[in-house]
Amino acid sequence: MNFLTTNSFDRSELDALIGSALTFKNGSDVTKPLTGKSVALVFFNPSLRTRASMQVGIYELGGNAVILEPGNTSWTLEHREGAVMDGDKTEHLKEFVHVLERYVSAIGVRTFAELKDWETERTDPVLNAFAKYASVPVINLESAMHHPCQAMADMMTIRENLGEKKKKVLLTWAWHPKPLPMAVPNSFALAAAQFGHDIRIAHPKGYELDDELIDELKAHSGDAGGSVEFTNDVESAFDDVEVVYAKSWGSKYHYGNANQEIRERAVYRDKWIVDETKMARTDDALFMHCLPVRRNVIVTDGVIDSPRSVVIDEAENRLHFQKALLTRLLK
Ligand code: CP
Numbered sequence: 001m002n003f004l005t006t007n008s009f010d011r012s013e014l015d016a017l018i019g020s021a022l023t024f025k026n027g028s029d030v031t032k033p034l035t036g037k038s039v040a041l042v043f044f045n046p047s048l049r050t051r052a053s054m055q056v057g058i059y060e061l062g063g064n065a066v067i068l069e070p071g072n073t074s075w076t077l078e079h080r081e082g083a084v085m086d087g088d089k090t091e092h093l094k095e096f097v098h099v100l101e102r103y104v105s106a107i108g109v110r111t112f113a114e115l116k117d118w119e120t121e122r123t124d125p126v127l128n129a130f131a132k133y134a135s136v137p138v139i140n141l142e143s144a145m146h147h148p149c150q151a152m153a154d155m156m157t158i159r160e161n162l163g164e165k166k167k168k169v170l171l172t173w174a175w176h177p178k179p180l181p182m183a184v185p186n187s188f189a190l191a192a193a194q195f196g197h198d199i200r201i202a203h204p205k206g207y208e209l210d211d212e213l214i215d216e217l218k219a220h221s222g223d224a225g226g227s228v229e230f231t232n233d234v235e236s237a238f239d240d241v242e243v244v245y246a247k248s249w250g251s252k253y254h255y256g257n258a259n260q261e262i263r264e265r266a267v268y269r270d271k272w273i274v275d276e277t278k279m280a281r282t283d284d285a286l287f288m289h290c291l292p293v294r295r296n297v298i299v300t301d302g303v304i305d306s307p308r309s310v311v312i313d314e315a316e317n318r319l320h321f322q323k324a325l326l327t328r329l330l331k
Pocket residue numbers: 046047048049050051142150290291292
C-alpha cells in the first residue's frame with residue numbers, strides 16, 4: 001500500500017493514524033516494528049523537517065534510513081516511459097526502483113513541482129512513476145501536488161489544541177517574492193475536508209486551486225459534514241475562524257512564466273500578509289504554517305511569536321505521524 005495523498009486512507013483510518021501518532025508522542029508506544037528493515041528516502045529537493053523527522057523516526061522504530069539525492073549523491077534520473085536517454089539523465093527510474101526494492105522495505109520520495117508545465121505537473125508524474133514501478137510501499141514526502149504527511153501532522157495539531165469536533169478553518173494565500181508549488185495548500189485543504197472541518201479558502205483572483213481538487217474537496221466535505229467556501233477578500237476571510245493556515249502558492253495560469261507572475265503579484269505585497277490586525281478578527285485562532293516561512297513577508301513576527309502560533313508543534317508532529325504511518329505500512 002502507498003501513501004501518496006491523504007485519500008489513500010478513509011476518515012476512520014486517518015483517525016486511527018492520529019491516535020497512533022499520539023501514543024508515540026506521549027511515550028506509550030515504544031515498539032520497534034522496523035527492526036532489521038531499511039527505508040530509502042529519495043530527495044530531489046532540499047528539506048529540513050521532512051528529512052530529519054523521517055530519519056529520526058525510522059531510527060526510533062528500530063530501522064535504518066538510506067538517503068539518496070538524485071543528481072547529487074546518486075545518478076540523475078529519467079522517469080518518462082520510452083525516453084531516449086541521450087541527454088543529461090544517467091539512470092532510469094525503473095532500474096533505480098527495482099534495485100532499491102531489493103534492499104529496502106519502503107521508499108519515501110520528495111519531488112517538487114518545477115512550475116514549468118501545469119498540465120503535466122498537476123498529474124504528479126515523478127511520484128506516480130515511483131508508485132508504478134515499486135512493489136514496496138511508496139510514501140509521498142511532498143510532490144508537485146501533495147504533501148500528505150504535513151497535512152496529517154497539521155490535522156493532529158488542530159486536534160491536540162482544539163479537540164476532535166469540526167472547526168472553522170481558514171487557508172489563506174500570502175504574498176511571497178516568487179511562485180511556490182501548491183502541494184501544501186492542496187493537501188491541507190483535502191485533509192481538512194476529509195476531517196469535516198468548515199474550510200474557507202482565501203486567495204487573490206487568479207490563484208484558484210486545481211479544479212479537480214476543488215471537486216474532491218466538495219465531495220469529501222459533503223460526506224464528512226463540513227463545508228467549503230472561497231473568497232478573494234483578505235480581511236473578512238479572517239472573521240470568526242478558529243484556525244488560520246497561511247501558505248503562498250503560484251498561479252496555475254502563470255506556470256512556466258515566473259517573471260510575469262512576480263510582476264503581477266507585486267500588488268498583493270503588504271496586503272496578503274497575516275498580521276495582528278487580521279488575527280484580531282478571528283475567534284482567537286491558532287496560527288499555522290508548514291515552515292520554512294519568510295518572517296514579515298508571509299506572517300509578522302508578532303503573530304508567529306504569539307502564544308497562538310503552533311508552527312513548531314506542527315513540525316514536531318511530523319515525527320510522530322510518520323512513525324505511525326511507517327508502523328501501519330510496514331508492521
Ligand atoms: N514542512 C516541510 O516539509 O519542511 P521541509 O521542506 O524542511 O521538509
